[in-house]
Amino acid sequence: MVSVRVEDVWMLFGNVKALQGVDLEVREGEMVTLLGPSGCGKTTLLRVISGLYKPTKGKVYFDSEDVTDKNPWERNVGLVFQDYALWPHLTVYDNIAYGLRLRKVEQREIKERVRGVARLLGIEELLDRYPHQLSGGQQQRVALARAIVINPSVMLLDEPLSNLDAKIRINVRTEIRKLQKKLNITSIYVTHDQEEALVLSDRIVVMNHGRVEQIGTPFEIYYHPKTLFVADFVGQVNIIKGRINGMDESRHLIEVDSEIGRVLVSSDQDVKSSNEVYLIFRPEMVEVSKVKPREDNESTIVEGMIDAVQFLGNILRADVAVGEKRIRVELHNPLFREKFSPQDRVFVRIPASNIRILTG
Structure with missing residues (x-):
């Protein structure tokens, strides 16, 4: 078990800057997720860490050792790929044992380690089968077993669940998290996949255009995004443009003139008067009702019309038109909630403490 440190890493492919000055530290035993849209540089960064790519500039350290010029097998990394990369002509046993044989491990030890990891992943009965005889979830477990059996210093997983059906993906990601914690x-x-990152990670690294936008725990990334990109990319969010009008010191509130009218925001944020700002709040952090709620000193109430409704089982998602702007609202347990339909006139209550201010 080692820590990983990336210092000022750049990766250029011709004129394309795949990575631009990336700094990252992964602690011993930590599960860190690189999250971002296609082309943001996350897979390139993983390949630099693995040794498959040598960075154009910068250094990679395992603990205090500079491994920038070392090959993948010299770094002792376990790799799990999106397409599993199983040998079709080898049995499950031989696929798992492949890395051990390359390392010239004794046959008796190979047998013990292969059966041990197969038992850990619940695939003992599959050892004599071939990859084409396995389901997607079973193939994924074999790929994980092959990576784990070599006792890697670092395990690197490149979108390993993207080829699985949604229900299987949920089960396998839970197994991966439990396994990673058990083996440390x-x-x-x-x-x-934002949900995957939130479920699996000790910390998340949000990337965009080859740069790191923010590093934080799932809670920090979701509730305290530092940039508009992070706020918009991770989960559902409402983003309202506005300009700070003034401060109400007695109530510790900021008054903002916005696209939906005057909005009150908790003043525990460092902003200056008259700044152009963006108001950020999650759909589940507001309330909607057909009856106007009682006015209070710590909320904003706006009137609008239901524009669209989506029933998602455990969640009812509604878009409320407030003038030219749409506010997204999510209601949990819709069976026990007030019923809404398009064209309904409604009131949306936004608590001042639930709004985050970003300056762009």
């Missing part, structure tokens, strides 16, 4: 392997996981 330093792990770096690449995905573009």
Whole structure:
């Protein structure tokens, strides 16, 4: 088990800057997820860490050792790919044992380690089968077993669940998290799936255009985004443009003139009067009702009309038109909630403490 440190890493492919001055530290035993849209540089960064790519500039350290010029097998990394990369002509046993044989491990030890990891992942009964005889979830477990059996210093996973059906993906990601914690392997996981990142990670690295936008715990990334990109990319969010009008010191509130009218925001944020700002709040952090709620000193109430309704089972998602702007609202347990339909006149209550201010 080692820590991983990336210092000022750049990766150029001709004129394309795939990575631009990336700094990152992954602690021992930590699960860190690289999250971002396609082309943001997350897979390139993973390949630099693995040794498949040598960076144009910068350094990679495992603990205090500079491994920038070392090959993948010299770094002792376990790799799990999106397409699993299983040998079709080898049995499950031989696929798992492949890395051990390359390392010239004794046959008795190979047998013990392969059966041990197969038992851990619940695939003992599959050892004599071939990859084409396995389901997608079973193939994924074999790929994980092959990476784990070599006792890697670092495990690197490149969108390993993207080829699985949604229900299987949920089950396998839970297994990966439990397994990583049980084995305490330093792990770096690449995905573009925000929910996957929130569920799996100790910390998330949000990337965009080859740069790191923000690093933080899932809670910090979701509730305290530092940039508009992070706020918009991770989960559903409302983004309202506005300009600070003034401060109400007695109530510790900021008054903002916005696209939906005057909005009150908790003043525990460092902003200056008259600044152009963006108001950020999550759909589940507001209330909607057909009856106007009682006015209070710590909320904003706006009137609008239901524009669209989406029933998602455990969530009812509604878009409320307030003038030219749309506010997204999410209601949990819709069976026990007030019923809404398009064209309904409604009132949206936005607590001042639930709004975050960003300056762009």
